Amino acid sequence: MRVHEHRGTPLERALRPVHRWVWSDTRRRARKLLTFAATEADGGRDLSRAAELTADPLLRRLFLRHASDEQRHAELLLARGRSLLAGVDPGRAGVFEANWIAPGERGLDDLRVDGERDAPLLAFLHLSEKAAAGRFAVYREVVPDEETREVFRRILRDEVFHMDYTRSQLERLVPARHGRHLWLARASRLWKGYLRVASAVAGLLGTLVLVAQYFLILPIFALLAKRAARRERPGWSEPIRREGRAALERQY
Ligand SMILES: [Fe+2]
Ligand SMILES: [Fe+2]
Numbered sequence: 097m098r099v100h101e102h103r104g105t106p107l108e109r110a111l112r113p114v115h116r117w118v119w120s121d122t123r124r125r126a127r128k129l130l131t132f133a134a135t136e137a138d139g140g141r142d143l144s145r146a147a148e149l150t151a152d153p154l155l156r157r158l159f160l161r162h163a164s165d166e167q168r169h170a171e172l173l174l175a176r177g178r179s180l181l182a183g184v185d186p187g188r189a190g191v192f193e194a195n196w197i198a199p200g201e202r203g204l205d206d207l208r209v210d211g212e213r214d215a216p217l218l219a220f221l222h223l224s225e226k227a228a229a230g231r232f233a234v235y236r237e238v239v240p241d242e243e244t245r246e247v248f249r250r251i252l253r254d255e256v257f258h259m260d261y262t263r264s265q266l267e268r269l270v271p272a273r274h275g276r277h278l279w280l281a282r283a284s285r286l287w288k289g290y291l292r293v294a295s296a297v298a299g300l301l302g303t304l305v306l307v308a309q310y311f312l313i314l315p316i317f318a319l320l321a322k323r324a325a326r327r328e329r330p331g332w333s334e335p336i337r338r339e340g341r342a343a344l345e346r347q348y
Contacts, residue, residue: 104230116238123184125244129177133170140166150214152269158261162221165254176247215270219281222262227285229255 103109119125140163147159232255236248266274 104234108230108234112234112238115234116240119235119239119244122180125239125241126177126180126184129173129180129244129247133173133177136166136173137170140164140170146217152214155214155218155265158265162258162261165258169251169254172247172250176244180244215266215273215277216281218262218266218269219274219277220284222259222266222278223281223285225255225259225262229259 108115118128143159143163143166147156147163150156150159229252232248232252236245236252239245239248266277270277
């Protein structure tokens with residue numbers, strides 16, 4: 097598939113106004129690029145490891161090229177992120193990065209190469225690269241400055257190559273079972289996606305419960321404390337003296 101044909105999934109495209117908002121703030125744009133750079137560098141390391149582990153010479157060459165592409169993406173993103181960050185007001189507080197809306201090349205950050213055989217790894221990589229290509233295609237469209245757009249354009253070209261070679265190598269290695277491997281990888285990605293959403297929802301619910309506690313339960317205690325304070329007489333007062341058994345059982 098050629099780069100200009102890759103335009104992102106219908107969902108990514110429908111979310112373009114949200115992505116435009118996410119990328120509109122310069123500081124957030126810079127921080128997101130730095131976060132993406134770390135993920136890409138991590139992906140590069142995983143692919144170098146995959147190249148060491150595979151017994152297939154062609155795959156080894158492709159994994160090494162892939163690793164060096166991801167490393168280059170990390171450098172491009174880091175350089176652009178730094179130059180954007182240099183131009184913003186350092187006094188301003190940190191901004192919300194919205195990483196769950198615009199996560200970049202997320203697929204590789206939870207990749208486990210050790211113990212993984214070539215076919216499942218290729219299926220996983222194919223889906224991750226496809227998702228990444230879709231996202232970068234949308235980011236390239238919505239990002240407001242030309243230099244960042246150029247960075248995304250260059251990255252997208254490589255992501256489309258990664259997406260294509262992983263698919264064709266999977267078909268070469270397991271011609272009869274490549275569909276099954278893709279299906280399994282898709283199911284695993286869906287499960288991981290579900291876990292990510294579930295933990296985000298759990299975090300949100302936790303915050304809501306704490307906020308509700310603060311605004312609903314705390315005022316009740318404040319009211320009770322106020323009423324108790326009103327009933328108290330000002331200044332020192334004599335303690336109530338108990339006689340007999342009650343006095344022996346209590347400290348006061
Ligand atoms: Fe990449
Ligand atoms: Fe990639």
